Amino acid sequence: MTSSSQTHFDLIVLGTGSAGQSVATSCREKGWSVAIIDPLPFGGTCSQRGCDPKRVLAGAAEIIARSRNLKGKGIVSENALDWSDLMAFKTTFVEDIPESTEEKFKEAGIHYVHGTASFTDTNKIQVGEQELTGGKILIATGAKPATLDIEGEELLMNSAGFLDLEKLPEKIAFIGGGYISFEFAHIAAEAGAEVHLIHNNDKPLKNFDPDLVEALVDSMKKLGVNFHLNTKTEKITQSGDLFVLEAKEEGKSLRLEVGAVIHGAGRVPNIDELDLEKGGVEADKKGVTVNEQMRSVSNPGVYAAGDVSGSPGLPLTPIAGLEARAVTANLLNEGNKTPNYTATPSVVFTYPMLASVGMTEAQAKDSGKDIKVNLFDMSGWYTYKRMGEKHSMAKVILDKSDGSILGAHVLNSNAEHLINYFTIAMRHGLTAEQLGDTLFAYPSDGSDVQYLLELE
Incomplete structure (x- = not known):
């Protein structure tokens, strides 16, 4: 805890993940007095206990798979993983995060507290022996593993x-x-x-x-x-x-x-220890109930962002950032900024990777639109044959009436890139014809995109 007897702040932030950090630092830069609280090592789940360290391990596993696919095609033998070496490498990405995050708060003049926070009133937060009062409060406590009701x-x-x-x-x-x-x-x-x-x-x-x-x-x-x-x-x-x-x-x-x-x-919103009822903050199994501006529907002084919010956004780090930017704009400008969730991509970092954006085929059929579904086995395409990939598929769903892209789904080693091309097109309203007309470097995954967009 920073040494301060201050107990009233313009903003109190619960959680030091990407959403909490973003709003706290942005408001502090505008001269607000800010306190931030977290019972866990500062820095949030994604950077320390989730996406980032996971991708380090997944990257090594991917190398093993890629080398195996080309065994006998020029690669003499596949590689092997040394778990302890891999974990040591992973640690280099996470070990300094709590200290560097704390240092960032200190330099910014943000009052930081290590401890478990709970509401005692609509604008009051108890943490340890201290009660803090906030002009505004942001709940950004993320998610935690769901209770499974299993014996043991x-x-x-x-x-x-x-x-x-x-x-x-x-x-x-x-x-x-x-x-x-x-x-x-x-x-x-x-x-x-x-x-x-x-x-x-x-x-x-x-x-x-x-x-x-x-x-x-x-x-x-x-x-x-x-x-x-x-x-x-x-x-x-x-x-x-x-x-x-x-x-x-x-x-x-x-x-x-x-x-x-x-x-x-599965994971659920991390709200059990917050005593939300004492804060007059409504919540359900989806999280803190918020309006389109990320403000609590029952307590206008409270906002929520990220995995803990009951918003329509997926529980993904980019969505936490998107919602945090909306919260910041609404706090500083008293505005009505709403997050734009159009075309949110998600990726399963296996090998091959599985990626998705927009509607599934079932959702598109239920929408009543006149759709064209393009399903391709791409394992024989040059891009994937040269890497020995036995599983490479794509499904792209188009609206026949206007050529818009409704959804894209990809399974292969380049899925993380391909899905981003489709995301850009969908978010900014490019039609299948316009995306297909884009010149990509050849030969690359992008140069295959045009063949996935047939409307006829």
Whole structure:
């Protein structure tokens, strides 16, 4: 905590992730007195316990997969992962974040507090022995792993724990069929572990295109990942250094002895410790209930941004930044800025990568629009054949009436780039014809885009 007896601030921010930091520093630059509070190491989830360290590990796993694809095609032998070396490399990206974040607050003159915050009144926050009063309050506390109501749930390791594993277990299980489980399962499998992924229905990665998900699952099965779909985990117990997972798979008993069981079954808004009722702040399972300007519908002095807000935005870091910019504008200018969520891309960083933006095929059909669905197996295309990729697909959904791009879905090693091309076009209203007319460097992933945009 900075040494200050001050207890009243123009703005109190709860959470030091990307949204909280952005609003706090922007308001401080305009002369506001600002306090920021977080019980966890400063810097937020994405940079320390989520996207960034995960991508370091995923990048190494990708190299293994790429070299294997070209084995016998010029590459003599595939590489191998050294887990401890990889984790040491990962640590170089995260170890300085809490200290550097604190230093940034100190230099900016932001009053920072390490501790758990809770409301005591509509404009008052209790943290430790201190009660702070805020002219405005921003809730940016992010999300946390959902409670699963499994016997022995306390034995589960969360995603942060996986990202800090000093030694990778020989056998590991992931509960949940979302992107966290898929990404970690791929990393663990490429690192040589026996991997089991357990999901309670037959539709993993439910927000992504099912045809491409099926192809990704097939790819990961070939890698050795064991999928247990329509499987309900019932109990976890510890037996020495191992954990015993008991489940029902298609009605039959499943028993796995593994070195770790990882929670990858979704996250929920991190609001339980905030005493929102005392602050007059309404919330539901989606998070703090906000209007289009990110202001609490029940307490006009309170805003929320990022994963904790009940906004229509996806729980992604770029959305936290988008909402934070809207909050900042509305605080400083007393404006009515609303976040523009048009064309929000999301990527599953497996190998191949799975990426999506806009409508799924089912959503487009339900919209009543006259649509054209282009589905391509691109594994034989030059771009992917030269890299030995056996799984490369794209599905692009177009509106026949005006040529607009309604959705794009990509599965391959270049999905993160291709999805961004489509995102730019969709966000700025480019038609299929206009995007297809764009000159991309050849030969590159971009030079293939024109062939994905057939309207006839």
